[in-house]
Amino acid sequence: DGGITQSPKYLFRKEGQNVTLSCEQNLNHDAMYWYRQDPGQGLRLIYYSQIVNDFQKGDIAEGYSVSREKKESFPLTVTSAQKNPTAFYLCASSVTSGNYNEQFFGPGTRLTVL
Amino acid sequence: QKEVEQNSGPLSVPEGAIASLNCTYSDRGSQSFFWYRQYSGKSPELIMFIYSNGDKEDGRFTAQLNKASQYVSLLIRDSQPSDSATYLCAVNKGRDAGGTSYGKLTFGQGTILTVHP
Numbered sequence: 471d472g473g474i475t476q477s478p479k480y481l482f483r484k485e486g487q488n489v490t491l492s493c494e495q496n497l498n499h500d501a502m503y504w505y506r507q508d509p510g511q512g513l514r515l516i517y518y519s520q521i522v523n524d525f526q527k528g529d530i531a532e533g534y535s536v537s538r539e540k541k542e543s544f545p546l547t548v549t550s551a552q553k554n555p556t557a558f559y560l561c562a563s564s565v566t567s568g569n570y571n572e573q574f575f576g577p578g579t580r581l582t583v584l
Numbered sequence: 585q586k587e588v589e590q591n592s593g594p595l596s597v598p599e600g601a602i603a604s605l606n607c608t609y610s611d612r613g614s615q616s617f618f619w620y621r622q623y624s625g626k627s628p629e630l631i632m633f634i635y636s637n638g639d640k641e642d643g644r645f646t647a648q649l650n651k652a653s654q655y656v657s658l659l660i661r662d663s664q665p666s667d668s669a670t671y672l673c674a675v676n677k678g679r680d681a682g683g684t685s686y687g688k689l690t691f692g693q694g695t696i697l698t699v700h701p
Contacts, residue, residue: 501687512588512672512691513628520687528688560627564687571676571687572618575627 473497474576476561481581483548483555491546491579493561500566502544503573506530507558519544520566548581556583585610588675590692599701603660607673607692610654617649617656618674618689621667628672632658663699670694 474495483489493502501520505513515528519538533552538544544563548555558580562573591606605619616635620628634640634647634656646659656675660667674689 503687503689505691510694512693513674513689514691515688518688566687571616572630572633573674573687573689574630578627 474561474563474574476559476576476579478579479577481579483581483583485583486550488547488549489581491548491559491561491581493544493546493576494542495544495561495563495576496542497563497574498541499563499574500541501564501571502538503562503564504528504534504536504544504546505560505562507560513560516546555581557581586692587611587690588673588692590671590673590695592695594696594698596698596700597663599663599665599699601663601699603663603667603697603699605658605660605671605673605695605697607656607658608654609656609675609690611675611677612651612654614654614675614677616676617647618676619645619647619658620672620674622670622672622694624669631671660697663697665699665701668698670696 477492503518504516507513514530516534517536519525525538535547560578561576564571564573588609597603618633619631621631622628632647634649640647644661648657672694673692
């Protein structure tokens with residue numbers, strides 16, 4: 471079964487803690503993305519990577535960090551510097567060889583700060 | 585001005601009617617346009633994409649693109665209660681001068697659609 475997996479589904483964090491959200495894909499996609507969604511809002515891009523060992527900041531990168539050591543994996547760390555981390559986090563992937571590059575999403579991780 | 589703006593909603597239509605969802609974008613260089621459906625608590629799923637001016641039909645869904653007016657819409661014919669969801673419009677700028685694909689999508693805020701029996 472090809473697809474994108476995210477874990478955990480729910481995550482609770484105490485203030486001041488760093489947490490890491492996992493994203494894995496077996497679609498052989500080059501590009502991977504992290505989005506944040508707040509209630510009643512669209513998706514905002516945090517970081518994206520179009521190739522292994524390279525990534526770029528999106529619109530709201532402050533307080534987040536990523537790595538891309540393997541094509542299949544793009545973990546997101548929410549650091550204590552992120553002041554309002556409670557949100558729904560979505561990972562996506564796409565090819566980069568085509569013209570249209572539709573993105574496919576994982577099931578998401580819901581992060582709550584206690 | 586927001587880069588991608590959707591009609592504010594929420595939109596409520598009776599079962600069997602046509603639902604019309606609208607989206608405008610500010611970057612005239614945008615190349616491809618996507619409609620995603622998102623059920624409450626779930627992740628977005630791709631419904632359609634369009635890149636040429638005109639209409640593109642897939643079953644009960646029709647995407648319409650007018651690049652001159654910077655406008656893209658999604659029509660849902662014979663709306664069903666199962667179509668009740670948030671619909672997200674997303675825009676991609678295509679490729680840069682060097683030919684590298686812009687993978688980034690810019691999303692609108694979404695329109696909540698309710699189809700009532």
